[in-house]
Amino acid sequence: MTDYGHDLAFGTFVTPGNRDPHHAVRLAQAAERSGLDLVTFQDHPYNAGFLDTWTLLSYVAAATERVHLAGNVLNLPLRQPAVLARSVASLDLLTGGRVDLGIGAGGFWDAIASLGADRLTPGESVTALSEAIEIIRGIWDAADRRVLRVDGEHHQVAGAKRGPAPAHDVPIWVGAYKPRMLRLVGRQADGWLPSLGYMKDGDLARGNKVIDEAAEEAGRHPAEIRRLLNVQGSITATRDGFLQGPVEQWVDELATLALTDGVGTFVLATDDPTTTAVLGEQIAPAVRELVAAERATAGTAPAATQRGRAAIELRRDGIDYAAVPASLAASAVEPGDRSYDTVRHNYLRSGAPGLVLRPRTADEVADAVRFARTQPVPLGIRSGGHGISGRSTNDGGIVVDLGALDTVEVVDEVTRRVRLGAGATWQQVAETLSPRGWAISSGDYGGVGVGGLATAGGIGLLGRAFGLTIDHVVAAEVVTADGRVVHASADEHPDLLWGLRGAGGNLGVVTWVEVEAMEAGEVVFSQMALDATDTAGLLQRWGATVESAPRELTSFLILSPARRGQGPVAQLMTVWAGDDTDAAVTQLERLADVAPLLGHQAYLLPYSGVVQAAEKNHSGGGDPAVRSALVDHLDEATARAFERVAASGRASFLQARATGGAAHDVPPDATAYAHRHQNFLLSAMSPSQEALDALWDAEIGPVADGLYLSFETDDRPERLTDAFPPATLERLRRVKATWDPENLFRANFPVTPAS
Template sequence: MIGRLDGEVLTPGDTGYDELRRTFVHAGRPALVVRCRGAGDVAAALDHARTEGLTVSVRGGGHHTAGFATNDGGIVLDLSYLDGVEVVDPARRLVRIGGGATWGRVSKTLAGYGLALSSGDTANVGVGGLLLGGGIGWLTRRYGLALDAVVAADVVLADGTPVRASATQHQDLYWALRGGGGNLGVVTAFELVAQPVTDVVYGTVRYPGERAADVLRHWARHAAAAPDELTSAVDLAPGDGPAMLSVCYAGGDPAAAETAVRPLRPDVPELGDDLRPVPYPEILAELPGLPPGFRMAVRSTFVREFTPALIEALVAASAAPMVAVNVRALGGAVDRVAPDATAFAHRGHAALVTAVAMGDELAVAHGEPLLDELMRRIDPYVTGAYPNFASTDRPADVAAMYPAATRRRLAAVKRTYDPGNVFRRNYNITPAD
């Protein structure tokens, strides 16, 4: 049995078990779900897992589409009680966030202080998973990846030892946590430096689907020259749906935002736009409940250069009725961090491409080969993969996410902090890599 806990242990049949065994698009059947209330609970659960030889999954928001946050027959460490958000030093804008918090809670709490953090796009998504993998969102070009704001983390290691990782303590672990995924330990709290953001100008300009190539071509030509305050993306809807230019200007001045956005607008008839100043928390979408049987397959990669062939392939892929394509501008503050400063290995690229097939099991089965074919077609113009936007778990995925030099360095940290590879429900770096 697990030692004394402040939280609870749920087993099949207990109230709440069915909810916590499920993630965004996956449903496992773990032997135990431990609802942790602190580092002591995490340590006790890990001790039990080691003793019993149980697979360990860590559940924050539970939105990774590879389903790492659940398993069959193992133990799930649910961190949802660890959801505190505290501004510990307003003068330094220093914020402490529990490893089980979600970005919606974070953004609303910080808004009361006139602050924000560059996060993902979605209110429901967990802080921990996004920070450990990267954090590409609507303030990225202005303030960098979400993980670039992390200055310290409280971590429970595989043997139950609590440590603090920062630029002065366990520096190798601090480097590895920022981009290395869940490979090194369970983060019970992060400390980050927030930014003075209140309102932003946000919205979408819609164009006819048959002009998607023109929209994407024009945007690709001009997005890199936009001011850092402007983060933008083009969405190609499945089938004959519209092409959409989405923008977020990090500031509430509509005139300045329009000046920044104007060069991105192609000479194509618009179907309308909804650009407007809004409080930052309002741009984080609330993911709806999904119908039974809903599935999602995701591929992502980074653009080295936009070419006519790349644009043609992206537009062709979105012509399928179940495939959506998103192309998001990078650069700006992302590239002002040294490539080896963190374990996130994909700085210096023009954009992130994400392709998604979604629907019932049959639709996704038809869509996955289309995604793989798209990745093959665009391979000459892209590189790598983004750990937070993926649904497969193959050796090739890990190799794409972590280039050889990064992987070797991560493996060395893994040998120090998790030599038994307890934390392997992730894009796994083994101690032997």
Template sequence: MPDYGHEILFGTFLTPDAHNPDQVVALAELTEAAGLDLTSFQDHPYNAEFLDTWTLLSWVAARTERLRISGNVLSLPLRPPAVLARAAASLDRLSHGRFELGLGAGAFWDGIEGMGARRLTPGQGVEALREAVDVLRGVWDVSAPGPLRQDGTYYPTPGTQRGPEPAHEIDIWLGAYQPKMLALTGQKANGWLPTLEYLRSPDRVTANRLIDEAAVAAGRDPREIRRLLNLFTVDVSSRNRGFLQGPAEQWVEQLLPMVLEEGFTTFLIGRDDPRLIQTLGQEIAPALREAVARERAAGTPGTGPVRSVAALAERHPGLDYDALPQSLAARSVEPGDPEYDGVRHSYSWPGAPALVIRPQAVAEVIDAVSYARTQNVPLSVRSGGHGISGRSTNDGGVVIDMSLMNKVEVLDRATRRIRLETGARWGHVAQALAPYGLAMSSGDYGDVGVGGLATTGGIGYLARKHGLTIDHVVAAEIVTADGRLLRVDDEHHPDLFWAVRGAGGNVGVVTAIEMEADEVDNVVYAQLVADATDTAGLLRRWGQLVEEAPRDLTSFLSLFPGRRGDPPTAQVTLVFAGDDIEAARSALSPFLEIGPILDQQAQLVPYPAIVAPPGNRHRGQGLNDTRSGLLHHITPEAADRMATMMDSGDVMIMQVRSVGAAVNDVAGDATAYPHRTQNFSVIAATVPDRRAHLDKLWTELYPHLDGLYLSFESDTDPDRLLDAWPEPTLTRLRAIKATYDPDNIFNRNFPIPPAGDTEDEAVANS
């Protein structure tokens, strides 16, 4: 049999010993620490000597961070599929996509029947399993209309709600030996999970052939099915006693033909032996992976996991999928893939990209950029994917999704030096820094990604005290358009370092940043709800109070139009950056006079509590037509124009954020964010059918504005370039673009034309 090309995985098959539960969990933790990929447990609920497998899986998932978990195999007759589907999806979500479903038709029927389940013949067991697989996938398919309804002899489902949706596409691996079960594996499963010691008839070659034939007959490619293998009679302490009973080099020699000739790519060791687990992770696994990679590179068949015919039919004609580097094959999501709906949209904008690449390492980012620049399609780079401006997804293009590169590190507590990978979310950053008494001002929403905000500006709840997020960046690691990885700071590529802080999305893919965090523990967090019938007056009073407030206080004001006879309302958020209650009360109290107060609350809370990441699904559900501007002061004229906008009913929300103070301590030419004299940032948002009305209203406010905040502006008209980067900033950015991105590969984050691009000279100089 050929090499089916899957990634080589190693793991353990541990005994769920009820007499030594701590030892079982410790072995699972050792499995992860040794660098292995997966741990699994046998499932015999009728055996009083064993822990309940599902409870054990949940416990181990909570005690580990990276390790995949699975039953090996779960007894279907004792776990009804509709209930099992919800349990599996729940555990997958709680473990962030680390659960796989090893499933069996049933064995040890005396025990199963003794617990009240129906005894089945082998043929009945196969048909019951066939029905169960359809129920499982039906419950997980939340995109299908209506409840799941399925006829069946063994598992009829007259009508059940679908969901929850798993965090990733859960693989279904079947423990199969006989021809009918092997055929079912080829028809419906993601993997075949036998035990070597039980493979008597049919043998491995015949079994693989039966699976492949059934897959082809069902319209599938056999390479869609992973081949896993449990191994029990193994040892590393002896010398050449037999198959897999010898040193690491003997294991590699004996496993290599099983990969290349029989297609097995996942090996699970059924020995509760710490030394064997460590040797497997530290010596055998890396050596076998190296040997397999060498053979594959030399021409051994095996192109990696493949997509079904139905999935291939969903590909976009404008993209050369075959040119995708092999290093990215397992990191890419196409329109026909089950994971596609989870990665196609941003929070605010719907999207239909031709390909989403999800790198886990810098080398993969380099490969992704090199590939994308060969394709004549849009390229978007996404960190968290909140995406108010709409630049983190596209239609028909490539998205480089950085969310899997999300490490947060405190490099040096004494100097407050931290390192963040750009796929991390700010809520997680806040949680990671809190034990050190540190925090970063980073917007108002913990689900926002590090990369987008930390390369644009970062107007957060601590802005007036601690400045913009970009003002704390001391170094960055960036992949440029020509595929180089550069570390930039004040001494290395200082021009690029300058550009990263304010226009980073225009000059490359920032993979990590180093920052100096602030000493922040608890803060006073207050919210007011006010009647905004006198919208202009409320805005003026709030703006004046903000400018008069101590720097410790930062405030955001959100206006909502009246509905169904209710007056318009204002929600005011106030954050005092410290735990001095009396000072906070003195700073907050004047805001009670901005207008009729309908509700109020204030509390002393840890900073992470106010930016906790909600973990929202991204379905393009936000208001995606937005306009952004900056104000020096909320003058009566500006307040009147903003009030007119809210009275029109064409604006769904208007938000004003306070900046100034520490933000304006930084020189205007110190970073590519030049707006260092304004005190307020304004955003207005509406729905698409009212965009024209918003534009007309915004035109009336525009003369009172000076500049814009890039991440809040969805209009990328080149005429607005000088609002984002007034001269001489724009000319300097164009020169840097000409050096690092002369072909304008990174053109989604406002299309800055490189210097020398004569076609755009007139626009840039207008």
């Protein structure tokens, strides 16, 4: 008897006939309505009576919302692997992670050859399939910056660019029967997908044995390979053979296949919507219930908790992997897992966590927090992973990745209240709000996650017009250090809401925030390059121009020091928060006069066009040191100091952001972010923390008046008092004592609880 502990899944195997082209689509929709997990279509491109399977999959993807889709199985000899990889990844991205890959080496060679493919022997087919899997996985591995080279006997790529990465870790299931192909499944595949009708008694057990032995030889656990099975039968009133009888018979026989032959996914070949409905609504729930009861009695370990020898050897000390909550085990990522390199780093920081948990709900976040508090390792919380300070990853610890909590929902049209999942990005938010003519000020890059910015501050390109992002946060859902899910608002736990707006990472895990959006249709976005030879003079004139401009104008300045024979250059990113192009041009002309103009482009576009995001590919970025300082004005002393930092050669990136305007309208004690009189934020990056600290302290320290936590990697104790003025820090410590008395959330600048 073999039971691998896989969560059970149920689906259908639909004939893609083209006599009634939409019949297959209707069957897929019926499967989704019935609660099934999967819809598959056979793939015989040489059959003139069938629709092309990939075209059908794409069409069905647009006609469904939840169900997963796959070929059963796609004919590899007629589908070039590198292009197939990109097709699967593209459809997976478009569907939000609903595409799985079933693939086969080909069986009807006369028909295959008739379409121009090379005829292969059985042994050559196995080799070709192995090469194809290597290419497909290589294309999907967008975290690897190297070009892909595979010099196979039958499939080759010579310097192919990788990507895109799919939306989820797409499993590769292989249709196989013979020993050599079964060994390939054990070494390389994620699932075995045979058809029961082609098998004799005992073939399932024999196949499992071959796969398991090959998996263990490769350092894998047999449970890492899902066992799927295509079945046929009819639901009748009386018993008349295997899977020929009433619902109760089906339940018993499918449960037996799960418990004795390890089948985790049942795929019923049917083109009948009534049978589909009975499978989804009656048979599948009953099989799940029966198997769950038997597993509870037998103490069967869930497949998600099983790891092979190679993976176990990479586990980190201090983490009880066996105690990971069942709700999180299936999606958890450990060192050695295929998706580890896609979740270990953040935007600029390399990381090597021992475990990444990926909850999908607030309750699962609570499970993650309760587990993490029992583990003596660092804890990081990640929303988008873009944080410059790098606190959303670690070495050897636990990271709770909130990326799945990415909904953007309008709660109240009248007040423009919007509920934003912590894992959503600001590009998603902007694109959702743009058709309504709304916007939320949110930094300068759309790839930033909501959770970090909406609890730290949010100095953005609409900031002088509308204030900080946190100024518009009116409520939040928070998982506290003891694992409770609570709401914070003006009426519920107002002390917690106060602290979340400016020091959120110290108080709990925010799962969503409610924000009152601003009315903002089209804006003017300007990109300007200026000669910065007179760096200090440029900074003073730019600062004075921004401060005297109407609030609609917000400008950021990136300073590139002189290098390799090129003089220093200042690049301005400026937004005029409105569609009055005449007023915008007047103010942009004033900015263009602060130094010799090298180039200028300006656009009238929605705010969503300003905060665009490149493809997410967080692979670390050299682990730079970052320092920040808030200043009242860019007067001569401040400008000269920043000029000296730029000229030192020790800073690789320098930026000045305008703040002020509407941010000054909020009283300093209204939020835990108390810096309400400064007009500019200065920041710099360097390869060396020690060198940057010495330079920054000497030059910027005397003119600084506070700092911005999200742009700070100096963790010396005095930085905490720079971030929070004394009265704010004292109040924050009292709030901390209420909500996190044991200081679980200490990866940010550690605010110790009051005694």
